[in-house]
Amino acid sequence: MIRLNNDYNRGAHPAVLELLQKTNDESYPGYGEDAWCEKAAQEIRKYLGGQDAQIHFMTGGTQVNFTVIAAALRPYQGVISADTGHIQNHETGSVENTGHKIHALPGTDGKLTAQAIEKEAKKYRDTVPNDHLTEPRMVFLSFPSEYGTIYSKEELTAIHRVCREYGMYLYVDGARLGYGLGSEACDVTLADLAALADVFYIGGTKCGALFGEAVVICNPVLRDHFRSYMKQNGGMLAKGWLLGLQFYALFKDGLYFEITKEADRKAMALKEAFTKKQIPFYIESRTNQQFVILDRDQMDRLAEVCVFQPDAELEDGRTCVRFCTGWSTGQEEVEQVVQAVGAL
Numbered sequence: 001m002i003r004l005n006n007d008y009n010r011g012a013h014p015a016v017l018e019l020l021q022k023t024n025d026e027s028y029p030g031y032g033e034d035a036w037c038e039k040a041a042q043e044i045r046k047y048l049g050g051q052d053a054q055i056h057f058m059t060g061g062t063q064v065n066f067t068v069i070a071a072a073l074r075p076y077q078g079v080i081s082a083d084t085g086h087i088q089n090h091e092t093g094s095v096e097n098t099g100h101k102i103h104a105l106p107g108t109d110g111k112l113t114a115q116a117i118e119k120e121a122k123k124y125r126d127t128v129p130n131d132h133l134t135e136p137r138m139v140f141l142s143f144p145s146e147y148g149t150i151y152s153k154e155e156l157t158a159i160h161r162v163c164r165e166y167g168m169y170l171y172v173d174g175a176r177l178g179y180g181l182g183s184e185a186c187d188v189t190l191a192d193l194a195a196l197a198d199v200f201y202i203g204g205t206k207c208g209a210l211f212g213e214a215v216v217i218c219n220p221v222l223r224d225h226f227r228s229y230m231k232q233n234g235g236m237l238a239k240g241w242l243l244g245l246q247f248y249a250l251f252k253d254g255l256y257f258e259i260t261k262e263a264d265r266k267a268m269a270l271k272e273a274f275t276k277k278q279i280p281f282y283i284e285s286r287t288n289q290q291f292v293i294l295d296r297d298q299m300d301r302l303a304e305v306c307v308f309q310p311d312a313e314l315e316d317g318r319t320c321v322r323f324c325t326g327w328s329t330g331q332e333e334v335e336q337v338v339q340a341v342g343a344l
Contacts, residue, residue, distance in 0.1 A: 002306035002333045006206075007176070007288060007326030013208040013259060016249045020210075023245060032057055032227075032240030040247035044202065044214060047251075049191025054217040056226065057243035058235045061175045062091045064201050064213050069138060070098040071229040072169055072199070072222055077137035079171075080120055082107035084146045086173055101134040109283055110145030114158035121166035138169040143193070143200075144180040148285030153187050160196040169219065172200035176288070178207040178260030178327075184268075185286035194218050202247075208259050208327045209246040259327040263288045266334045267325040273341040282311070282320040290323045298344050305340040306333075 003009045011017070028034040041055040058064050065087050069079055078101035081088050087095045088104050095102055105116045121136050139159060144150050151159075163170045172193060177200075180186055193200055198219035204212040217223050230236045237243060250256040267288045274281070274292050282291040291311060294302070295318050302308065309322040325334070 002337060004323045004325065004329070004333075004337065005307045005309040007179070007263070007324050007329075008206045009326070010328040012210040012246070013250070013255070013327060015255055016209060016246045019245050019249045020242070023241075028241040030238045030240060031236050032244070034241040034244060036241040036248055037244030040214070040244040040251065043248055043251035044216070047190040048194040048216070049189075051191070051194035051218055053194060054223045054226070056215045056217070056230060057237075057240060057247065058201075058213050058215060058230065059211050059237055059243070060205060061086070061173065061201070061203065061213055062094055063233065063235050064215055065091060065140075065173060066094040066098050067229050067233045067235050068171060068199055068201075068215065068222075069095055069100055069140075070233070071226055072171070073100050073137050075099055076135060078103050078134040079138040079140050080105060080112070080117055080136050080168070081140040082110060082112045082142075082145070084110050085140055086142055086146060086175070087140055089146075103134070103136050107145070109149045110142075110147035111149055111151060111155070112139065112141060112159065114155070114162045117159060117168075118162045118166070121162065121168060125166065136166075136168060138171055139163055140171050140173065142173040142175070143188075144176055144183075144285075144287045144289070147283045147291060148179075148287040148289035149283065150180050150183055150186050150287065151188065153192055156188060156192070156196050163198075169198040169222065170196065172197045174201050175203040175213070176206050177201075177203050178256055179264055179288040182257060182261030182264045183286045184264070198222060202256075204243075204246060204250065206326065207256060208250050212243040212246055214247050260288075263325045263327050263329060266329050266331070267323075269334050269338055270323055270325070270341070273338040277341055277344055279341070279344070288325045291320055292323065293318050294321050295319075301344060302337075302340055306337050 080103045083104045202214040312320040
């Protein structure tokens with residue numbers, strides 16, 4: 001069965017496995033203080049436009065999100081997120097469990113706007129006294145959004161400007177960052193992200209690694225004792241070189257960008273197939289996640305060929321369904337699904 005319900009359903013890219021096997025009999029220092037983590041950080045820095053960044057490696061996205069937020073905020077401060085944001089809907093209250101409020105705002109195509117952020121920040125600033133309120137101190141974005149949509153450089157710049165005006169940090173969740181950067185609709189680079197965000201992470205788990213995310217801290221204020229927060233939250237892997245090795249393999253020679261761009265291309269082939277059948281889309285996405293609206297018969301017929309992810313039941317009885325390609329999605333798999341869509 002072809003699995004298109006997520007982008008983390010296979011192990012790791014062969015280049016990652018090859019390097020892990022090649023170094024398996026070697027020994028290294030623990031807790032990320034090894035040569036491979038440093039080499040991986042050096043490779044990542046090549047794409048940051050000269051930005052002086054501190055880079056740490058952790059095992060998973062949820063762990064990164066609540067650790068970064070807890071490290072950045074005081075107990076009376078909160079984080080602004082789109083109402084569709086990952087920290088709001090898919091992390092079991094992890095951020096709230098650290099003692100921080102999420103200011104969930106209505107999104108536009110899954111994204112926050114600078115105007116909505118400013119309105120929330122201004123509400124706090126203009127309330128006198130405001131010591132009874134939670135202070136919005138950070139803005140959380142997903143790139144791409146949970147619906148596969150992308151912030152333009154202009155949008156990110158506007159949000160960055162609001163964050164600076166109101167003294168808020170800008171944090172970007174990059175679990176699927178490679179698929180966003182690889183989209184034909186994207187005008188943002190890693191260097192742009194490093195210049196506009198205070199902190200972001202580069203997803204590996206969904207982009208070719210066995211597991212792991214690279215946290216890039218651009219704002220020096222957020223670096224103080226960050227490793228202590230990692231340790232306290234179970235984020236400091238004893239065998240830290242296993243993370244460094246993977247990111248070195250993915251970023252050396254730009255492999256990370258190649259495999260995620262290819263996944264986007266395959267998603268566009270699916271998009272074209274649905275378009276030809278005049279099957280409507282729930283939202284316009286140019287990344288590896290495609291959200292289409294199917295009736296029960298269409299879902300049943302496609303379920304004979306592939307596994308997909310039902311996202312939401314619609315009022316008319318149809319269902320919003322997610323089809324998600326990934327770094328490991330095969331060309332033959334895509335062709336089979338395209339053929340099945342054509343036969344609907």
